[in-house]
Amino acid sequence: MSTLETSPTDVEDLTAGLWKEWKLSRRNTQMIGYKELTAVRGLLLDEPRLAAEAREALSKRIPPPKVAETSFEDGEFDAITSAARRMFRTAHLRITENARHLADWRAGAFARDCDEWLLGEALDHLARTGTVPCYRTNTYTRIIYRYIRVLGGERSEDTWQRLFLTRMEAVALGVLLLAEHGWNLSVINRLAVPRATPDAGPDGKRIYRVELEKHKRGAGRYFETRNLTDDGADTPGRLITQALEATVFARAAVHDLSPGTDRLMIWRTGKTLRADAPGDQTKGVGVGPFRFGIAGYAAKRWAMDAEFASSPFRRGRRTVNVVHRREPGQNSQDTHDSTYVLADPRAQAAAIPVIAAAAEAVVAKAHEVVFGAELRETADPADQPTATVDCHDYENSPFPSPDGGCGAxxxxxxxxxxxxxxxxxxxxxxxxxQALDNLRSVMDPGQWQSDWGDAYARLEHLKSERLLGAAIWSQALDRVTDADRALINYLLNGDFDQ
Incomplete structure (x- = not known):
């Protein structure tokens, strides 16, 4: 507030006008403006020296800003996941291929000093130290020449990328975890290394126990676990298996540099982080040449390189949980409904035909013509006979007449x-x-439907297998008496209308 023309020096100087002026200067966003306003207001309202006018202004409700972001369209989200899948698949194949070569070298599969053996020795050094064999002088570091030839050059693509993910490849892996499980970026960043359960069974299926951490839930509710099974392609645990294979060497190197580190999302940079760098261990940025998690700017850079409009994580999580999974992802059902579904324009548009169909179904059900009488095995002596059925309660009819009784x-x-x-x-x-069916053959269809259609539909319902059934109906037709014919004749001719 020091930038205002009349800047308050203490709490007593704060007026309603100054509060409103400062309030309007804040950004109207959920993560910045709204939280700033509510936090400062909560602090000031506890101050007894606050003037009454200012207290009244601060006490007014601050509505949360409307969510501006929307879920991705199907084509756009498919393009994002396809780009991430291509990048991560390339990295995974590269690392697993070099891992096989290293395993063969360690098993003694190559003759000493041949090209395959030299490449295996370079990979072994890379896996243990994070760098290929080099010699250092006071001014520079250079890869030992005999390894340059078998590696194919000195570029990062030819050296350390053989066993480690790059920053952009780690982002691609994060996008795939988002698309597969609906986790947000903070959860992906904090993922501990999933452990395969010991009771996977004789079929060889790997069941991973994944520990998820979400601090927004509040103390005591930070953690939850998921069990994901790798039972082949397109199963929930297959991506976890691939992520473990792609980060196995990075995780081993980090464990040697900083024992006890348990992070899944580890990637290597071309720069070495100094051991005494501020925030090295306290903030969990990384250790040595390795980094943890995915920064927001890295996600934006990945999107820019892939020619997408923005970082895929926030909108992507909304897309997965609202459009694809259609269920909460580490949220309560209320939060999922109010914050994600109801506020999403795409969900609103998709709901229109669903709501309309439901409304039409309700109307159709309300107009559905069904047989409403009660079926009994024997007659009740207290019931009153009518031309069609027995009446159980004439005085309390659902179709009352103006002078009481039944008007139906x-x-x-x-x-x-x-x-x-x-x-x-x-x-x-x-x-x-049968008589109504005969009338239909000689009357105008519209007139017949208006006069007799509902009664015929109710009799059709009575005839159906849900009530009497065809067999009983056929037997009833065989038992029709002259009294039945006369009674129905009077009914259809309107003799009972008086």
């Missing part, structure tokens, strides 16, 4: 929950169903 037609009894149907009604209703 006898056909509407088929939809009434107070109606009771037993064996004596089957022949009469089966004959009504």
């Amino acid at each position: 037609s006898f056909l509407l009894c088929l939809a009434c929950p107070n109606a009771r149907v037993h064996d004596a009604h089957h022949s009469r209703l089966a004959h009504l169903h």
Whole structure:
């Protein structure tokens, strides 16, 4: 606030206007502006010397900023993961191929001093020390000449990259972990080396126990574990296996330089970090020529090199959890819904047809014509017979008349929950169903649907296997009496409408 024209010197000088002016000067972002405002406000509201006017201004709710980032479109996210997969696959194949050569050398597969043997000796030195064999003078360091030829040159691509990931390759691995599991960058950076469970079983499947750390959850809830199985290509644990293979030499070298270090995301740089460099061990930046994790600027550089608009991690995690997994990833269900799903424009657009279909289904269900009477085995002497069914509660009809009682037609009894149907009604209703079907052949279709369509649909429902079934219905038709025919004839002719 020292940049303001009238700068307060103490808490008593803070006015509502100064607070509002400073508030407007903050960036409207979730990670910077909003946290600054809420933190400073919480501090000042505890101060008893704060003026009443200023206290009232500070007490007003500060709404969190709207989320500006959106999930990636499918094509864009596929392009990002494809670029990461190509880069990491190249690195993984390079490291595993040189690892096989080193294993053969250590097994004595090559004649001494031949080119393959010299290359194996250089790789062994590289694996143990982090550098290929060199000689040093007071002014420079140079690779010993006999190894330059078998290595193919002095570039990093020919030397240390044979066994170690580069910074950009580590970013590519991080992007794949994000795409596969929905972890955010802070979780990926802190990943400990996954351990294969000892009870993997006789089938040889590797089951990794992955420990995840997320400090935003608060004390006591930092950690959780996941079990990921490598059962072949496209299984959750296959990428973990490849990550372990790609970092095996870097992890071994770091363990020698700093015993006890347990980090998965390790890569090598061309520069050596001094042992006395500030923050070397306290911040976990790295040790020797090795670095830990993925910095934000490295992710942006990777995206720039691959010709993408921005770092893939924040939007990528939103894409995986909202569009692909559709479930929380190290968040509560409430946070997942409110922060990720409801705020994402792509999720909102995708929800429109789903909500519309659900609304249409509700309307269709509301208009669905079904048989609503209750089926009974025998008649209840207390029920009152009607032209179609027995009525169990005439005075409490769901279709009341203005002067009390029931105002429904006898056909509407088929939809009434107070109606009771037993064996004596089957022949009469089966004959009504057949008569309505005959009427359809001689009437205008629209008029028939308007007059008789609902009653016919309810009888169809009664005839279905869910209620009576075809066998009982056929037997009922065989039992139709003259009384049934007369009653249905009166009903269809409107003689009961009075």
